[in-house]
Amino acid sequence: MSVLIFWDNDVPPGLQQPVVRMISDILDMPVFAKDNPVMLRGYDPSRNQNDASKILGDMQDFYTRKMGCGDPILIVTGKDLYMRGRDFLFGLARPGVNVSIVSAARLQNSWYGRTNRDEDLMDRIVKEGTHELCHCMGLSHCENPECIMFYPQTLDELDRKKKMLCPKCSENLNIFKFSD
Numbered sequence: 001m002s003v004l005i006f007w008d009n010d011v012p013p014g015l016q017q018p019v020v021r022m023i024s025d026i027l028d029m030p031v032f033a034k035d036n037p038v039m040l041r042g043y044d045p046s047r048n049q050n051d052a053s054k055i056l057g058d059m060q061d062f063y064t065r066k067m068g069c070g071d072p073i074l075i076v077t078g079k080d081l082y083m084r085g086r087d088f089l090f091g092l093a094r095p096g097v098n099v100s101i102v103s104a105a106r107l108q109n110s111w112y113g114r115t116n117r118d119e120d121l122m123d124r125i126v127k128e129g130t131h132e133l134c135h136c137m138g139l140s141h142c143e144n145p146e147c148i149m150f151y152p153q154t155l156d157e158l159d160r161k162k163k164m165l166c167p168k169c170s171e172n173l174n175i176f177k178f179s180d
Contacts, residue, residue: 001029001177003072003133006036010078011104015122019076022126026148026163027133029177036075038062044082052081052092052101059099072098072136074129080105090158091128093135100132112155120159127161134169137176142169 003023007016016033024031042054055075063069081089081103090107093100107124109116130148142149145157147166152158165173 001071003027003029003031003074004069005031005033005074005076005129006038007033008036008040008075008077008079011076012078012108012118012121015118015125018122019125019129022122022163023130023133026126026130026165027173036077040075040077040079043079047082048080049082049088050077050079051083052089052103053083055081055101056092056094056099059101060094060097063099070098072133073100074133075099075101076104076125076129077101078104090124090152091132093132095135095138098136100129100136102128102132106155107158123163124155124158126163127158130163134165134173137173139165139169139172139176142166144168 005020020031020033040050040055041058042051044051063073083089088106091102102125104125108121127148134149139149141151144150144166145160146162147169148161149169150161
């Protein structure tokens with residue numbers, strides 16, 4: 001099993017390889033990165049955001065049905081995401097079909113009037129990307145605020161998480177990896 005990360009062209013450059021390496025280390029499995037060949041749809045001009053559910057539907061159609069990819073997939077985009085009932089999302093996963101997405105938009109310091117730092121953005125993409133990929137691998141949210149599987153409501157809660165799974169979530173991930 002491996003993970004495939006597709007990078008949209010609107011994510012700041014230079015982050016791809018360090019993020020791939022860190023996610024691979026956390027999941028203890030191969031992770032590969034490619035440029036995203038699919039145009040992301042689902043833009044809602046009234047919100048100036050993209051509907052993450054529509055994007056995941058397109059991803060499911062293209063990557064899992066047409067391309068036959070069975071491994072977990074993550075798209076990293078710079079577009080701001082939402083879904084019905086939520087003002088915004090850091091990321092979203094569809095575990096049943098192994099597709100997930102993370103938005104770098106609200107993970108950047110500039111969104112909050114702070115000075116951008118690549119290290120902060122990398123750290124957040126790693127945490128949120130790993131979180132969504134773990135949903136694709138059967139993990140649920142965790143109550144441990146330091147675990148990657150904790151469900152952050154704010155950027156500060158995301159920043160407090162560590163780049164690791166708690167022992168219970170790590171055990172659940174290992175059960176998933178070795179169940180095939």
